[in-house]
Amino acid sequence: MPDAAGTHFRRQWDDYGVRLTTAMKELPLSKVYQLLEPGPVVLLTTARKGVANVMTMSWHMMVEFEPPLIACIVSNRNHSFAALRTTKECVIAIPARKLAAKVVKVGNSSGRDVDKFKAFGLTQAAAARVTPPLVAECFANLECKVTDTRFVNAYGLFILEVLKAWIDPKQKNPKTIHHRGYGAFVVDGETIRLKSRMR
Numbered sequence: 576m577p578d579a580a581g582t583h584f585r586r587q588w589d590d591y592g593v594r595l596t597t598a599m600k601e602l603p604l605s606k607v608y609q610l611l612e613p614g615p616v617v618l619l620t621t622a623r624k625g626v627a628n629v630m631t632m633s634w635h636m637m638v639e640f641e642p643p644l645i646a647c648i649v650s651n652r653n654h655s656f657a658a659l660r661t662t663k664e665c666v667i668a669i670p671a672r673k674l675a676a677k678v679v680k681v682g683n684s685s686g687r688d689v690d691k692f693k694a695f696g697l698t699q700a701a702a703a704r705v706t707p708p709l710v711a712e713c714f715a716n717l718e719c720k721v722t723d724t725r726f727v728n729a730y731g732l733f734i735l736e737v738l739k740a741w742i743d744p745k746q747k748n749p750k751t752i753h754h755r756g757y758g759a760f761v762v763d764g765e766t767i768r769l770k771s772r773m774r
């Protein structure tokens with residue numbers, strides 16, 4: 576027999592169970608990523624054997640403040656994968672809303688078949704610390720080197736260190752785009768400011 580606390584807990588659990596089954600609808604596991612993708616959607620440039628390439632990427636997250644470390648997933652099905660693993664260099668370029676249509680085109684084609692910079696009218700600009708180019712149309716560009724490849728084989732997960740960061744001062748209040756799956760994006764909205772000690 577459960578004690579009083581146990582019974583109470585179970586009753587609460589049952590209550591929650593009732594609420595869950597009545598108010599909530601089960602979400603297919605295949606859609607979970609659409610809830611948690613943090614965005615912003617970015618472009619990742621690489622360069623190998625003198626040829627630059629660019630892909631769209633939304634699976635990334637910060638893992639350290641300074642030096643800034645970023646974890647990102649690059650599938651081994653992508654042409655960019657071999658370039659990133661071999662050269663250990665890339666640029667993360669952050670596009671604003673006006674580039675959204677190009678970002679989707681970049682993410683729906685491969686550098687194996689097409690020069691995406693040329694095909695989609697994106698301009699390469701020289702980086703200072705790495706060989707892959709900045710994307711001139713993006714409002715921010717982060718020059719990165721790969722610092723940890725321990726999870727690449729298992730998950731395509733690369734840890735990148737940002738060596739140099741650039742911001743385009745002409746692009747005021749850029750609105751980032753955040754992926755919701757299959758051509759759906761949320762555009763960055765209003766900023767609210769609350770007291771918080773966390774940076």
Ligand SMILES: Cc1cc2nc3c(=O)[nH]c(=O)nc-3n(C[C@H](O)[C@H](O)[C@H](O)COP(=O)(O)O)c2cc1C
Pocket residue numbers: 616628629630631632633634635648649650652653654655656678679681682683684685686687754
């Ligand atoms: C909105 C969007 C987000 C994407 N996010 C990722 C991602 O996080 N990781 C990944 O490996 N591919 C991602 N892709 C797919 C690649 O961008 C796509 O496969 C691209 O064609 C690869 O180019 P490449 O073969 O020239 O490297 C995404 C595509 C889109 C449209």
